[in-house]
Amino acid sequence: MLLIELEGLREAVEEQAVAVSEVCMRQKAREVRRAKTEDERALLWKGRKMAFAALGRVSPSYYTQDGVVPRSKIPGVLQHIGEVGKKYGLIIGNVFHAGDGNLHPLILFDMRNAEQFEMVLAASRDILQYCIDVGGSITGEHGVGMEKRDMMRQLFTDEELDVMISLRNAFNGEEVLNPEKMLPMPRMCREIMGASQNAVLAREGM
Amino acid sequence: MSTTTTPVRFLRELREICGAGRVIDDPARLEQAQVLGVTPAVAVEPASTEEVAAVLSFANAQGLSVVPAGGFTQQQTGNTPQAIDVLLYTTRLTDVEHYDPGDLTIGIGAGWTIAQLSSKVGADGLLFAGDAPLPERATIGGLLATGMTGPLRHGYGGLRDYCIGIKFVTGDGRKGKGGGRVVKNVAGFDMMKLLIGSQGTLAIITGASFKLFPAPRQTSTFVAGFATAAEAIQYRNTVMRSPLSPMCLELVSPQAGALLPGGGRSGKVWSVYLRASGSDAVLARYRSELGTAIALEIDGHDEQEAWRAIEDFSHTLPERYPDSVLISLSLPLADVQPVLDDLESVAASNNLMSAAIGTVGVGRLLAGLWPAGEPANLSAAVSAFRDRLPRDASASVLHCPDKMRSQAAAWEKTPTHSDSMKAVKHALDAKDILNRGRFLF
Numbered sequence: 001m002l003l004i005e006l007e008g009l010r011e012a013v014e015e016q017a018v019a020v021s022e023v024c025m026r027q028k029a030r031e032v033r034r035a036k037t038e039d040e041r042a043l044l045w046k047g048r049k050m051a052f053a054a055l056g057r058v059s060p061s062y063y064t065q066d067g068v069v070p071r072s073k074i075p076g077v078l079q080h081i082g083e084v085g086k087k088y089g090l091i092i093g094n095v096f097h098a099g100d101g102n103l104h105p106l107i108l109f110d111m112r113n114a115e116q117f118e119m120v121l122a123a124s125r126d127i128l129q130y131c132i133d134v135g136g137s138i139t140g141e142h143g144v145g146m147e148k149r150d151m152m153r154q155l156f157t158d159e160e161l162d163v164m165i166s167l168r169n170a171f172n173g174e175e176v177l178n179p180e181k182m183l184p185m186p187r188m189c190r191e192i193m194g195a196s197q198n199a200v201l202a203r204e205g206m
Numbered sequence: 207m208s209t210t211t212t213p214v215r216f217l218r219e220l221r222e223i224c225g226a227g228r229v230i231d232d233p234a235r236l237e238q239a240q241v242l243g244v245t246p247a248v249a250v251e252p253a254s255t256e257e258v259a260a261v262l263s264f265a266n267a268q269g270l271s272v273v274p275a276g277g278f279t280q281q282q283t284g285n286t287p288q289a290i291d292v293l294l295y296t297t298r299l300t301d302v303e304h305y306d307p308g309d310l311t312i313g314i315g316a317g318w319t320i321a322q323l324s325s326k327v328g329a330d331g332l333l334f335a336g337d338a339p340l341p342e343r344a345t346i347g348g349l350l351a352t353g354m355t356g357p358l359r360h361g362y363g364g365l366r367d368y369c370i371g372i373k374f375v376t377g378d379g380r381k382g383k384g385g386g387r388v389v390k391n392v393a394g395f396d397m398m399k400l401l402i403g404s405q406g407t408l409a410i411i412t413g414a415s416f417k418l419f420p421a422p423r424q425t426s427t428f429v430a431g432f433a434t435a436a437e438a439i440q441y442r443n444t445v446m447r448s449p450l451s452p453m454c455l456e457l458v459s460p461q462a463g464a465l466l467p468g469g470g471r472s473g474k475v476w477s478v479y480l481r482a483s484g485s486d487a488v489l490a491r492y493r494s495e496l497g498t499a500i501a502l503e504i505d506g507h508d509e510q511e512a513w514r515a516i517e518d519f520s521h522t523l524p525e526r527y528p529d530s531v532l533i534s535l536s537l538p539l540a541d542v543q544p545v546l547d548d549l550e551s552v553a554a555s556n557n558l559m560s561a562a563i564g565t566v567g568v569g570r571l572l573a574g575l576w577p578a579g580e581p582a583n584l585s586a587a588v589s590a591f592r593d594r595l596p597r598d599a600s601a602s603v604l605h606c607p608d609k610m611r612s613q614a615a616a617w618e619k620t621p622t623h624s625d626s627m628k629a630v631k632h633a634l635d636a637k638d639i640l641n642r643g644r645f646l647f
Contacts (some may be wrong), residue, residue, distance in 0.1 A: 008449075008451060008487055008576055009449055009450070009451075009484070010491075011484070011485070011487040011488045011490075012484055012488050015485055015488075036437070041588055061620070064248050068388040068389075068390050068391055069388065070306065070309040070311065070387060070388055071308065071309050071389075072306050072308040072309050086210070093412050095366060097390070100388075100389050100390045101388055101389065101390070102390045113544065129228050135304065135386070135387050135388070136386070136387075136388050137386050137390075137391040137392075137393050138386050139391070139392050140390035140391060140392065141392060143392045143393075144392075148393075152394065153391065154438070155384075155386065155393055155394070156383060156394060157381070159380050159381050159382070160381065160382050160383040161394075162380060163380050163382035163397075163634070164382075164394055164395050164397075166633040166634070167395060167400075167630065167634070168395075169633065170626075170629040170630055170632065170633040171626070176483055178529065180379070182394070183394075184317055
């Protein structure tokens with residue numbers, strides 16, 4: 001289901017509504033329903049906002065991703081997510097910002113099942129890898145913490161990361177703020193690393 | 207003025223990097239590439255990010271000063287360069303990294319001109335919203351480095367809103383990148399916002415990705431005239447509180463209007479130019495909402511010509527009045543009218559003429575001052591005007607007479623976080639080879 005909201009002058013919205021309807025039907029939509037009242041409009045959006053919570057009824061836990069693909073790659077990525085679900089034996093729902101290509105695949109699982117949890121992480125990496133391969137990103141809204149830190153190497157070269165690290169060090173050279181987050185340990189230029197990265201290397205005897 | 211000869215002994219190395227025909231040491235050509243009266247010792251035309259990186263690594267190792275250049279439309283800003291050992295043209299960086307009209311994004315080299323980019327995406331019914339002056343000459347790299355904006359800023363936002371990826375080489379020769387080619391992306395630091403407006407002092411931008419917009423199918427421009435700036439600003443407020451969402455909303459002062467085609471479309475008055483897009487029904491709604499204040503409606507060729515003149519104003523004024531000072535201001539919306547009043551009163555009490563034009567719905571204003579005829583103390587007037595600016599204003603001098611240039615830096619608002627800025631400069635260009643001495647430090 002595509003939920004499309006139009007905003008603007010009444011005259012413009014009326015024209016766009018007709019155009020949107022025509023495009024949807026041309027693309028083989030089964031039906032195009034239009035909210036007739038403000039209450040109906042609010043209800044549609046309430047449905048969207050409650051979608052994540054509703055999945056709690058299907059499965060005890062879910063894992064959400066935040067990958068992004070160029071807009072024209074949405075059909076391909078949805079097909080790929082379907083295949084990933086089959087490959088790992090997982091149910092994956094998709095509720096996301098289609099106009100931006102910003103995905104939120106919801107991977108359903110049971111936290112008590114450790115083996116399944118590993119599958120979830122593998123499925124998630126698989127999806128993000130697809131996003132990278134088609135020119136997208138590993139995060140559209142929520143940023144990079146520790147979990148995706150090492151995938152930064154697939155978006156940026158060591159030299160590009162090195163530039164970001166030197167900027168970080170200009171403000172936060174001792175890594176007091178959010179240590180070990182966002183930027184992976186570089187494989188080069190040890191002298192400009194932050195304190196915690198040097199500490200990690202020391203721990204590992206490097 | 208001064209000509210440096212230092213790097214001539216490095217010609218062989220530069221030729222190895224860029225190719226023999228791409229290193230310019232012909233005095234006549236170098237003379238034509240002066241920046242604020244300073245002749246480069248040598249100029250290079252690298253064809254790729256790799257070549258830019260090799261030139262900067264070499265210059266960094268040798269301590270040579272490097273000035274990046276595109277279409278030479280904004281080189282008149284800033285202080286006089288101490289020396290230009292190497293002028294680095296970005297004009298051969300013209301690759302297309304990605305373009306699928308269905309994505310509404312494009313990634314291109316920094317050497318594309320704005321006009322070339324607009325024409326390419328226009329053929330697919332798309333709009334590039336960067337409308338800086340002199341688009342046939344202005345390059346994408348220069349547009350980003352100077353952070354220039356035009357009237358489309360009102361409806362489409364500034365560069366920071368639609369530049370979604372950037373490639374660059376730091377002063378110490380490292381190849382950097384920020385963002386990518388998708389419209390939402392928060393992986394890594396936002397290098398786009400760091401480099402937009404950094405005036406070529408941190409890195410040389412070699413390419414960028416942009417979000418594009420559907421091009422309007424038809425537009426119309428409504429011109430309203432007012433006796434005073436206060437009335438014109440009141441009209442701005444009325445438009446902004448209405449349901450209308452115009453593409454452009456521009457204020458033109460009487461003296462600025464005199465420099466537009468036809469000497470200003472609404473006579474010796476303050477004009478508000480409003481550009482709207484949409485169907486016949488939408489434009490009819492604009493007519494009814496805007497009411498009797500509209501003195502004129504233009505479309506087609508006349509409309510294009512009017513907006514082009516507004517876009518080019520920052521060049522038209524100094525061409526017409528070489529002794530003028532042109533200041534770019536960014537203001538809180540409520541401060542636009544008081545600043546316009548201050549500009550007029552400073553001009554009146556110093557025997558000067560003044561003109562103002564600006565995207566006043568977002569607080570952008572270009573303010574010009576020039577002698578009315580008799581000798582006038584322009585420098586003192588500009589200082590007085592600057593001192594009256596509100597605390598939250600940002601101001602920079604886009605053009606001033608050469609004899610005043612050494613004082614121009616003092617007119618800039620003092621950066622409140624200069625230590626942080628210096629730390630960033632040191633992180634990316636520790637040897638200070640890029641645009642040395644031209645901006646802030």
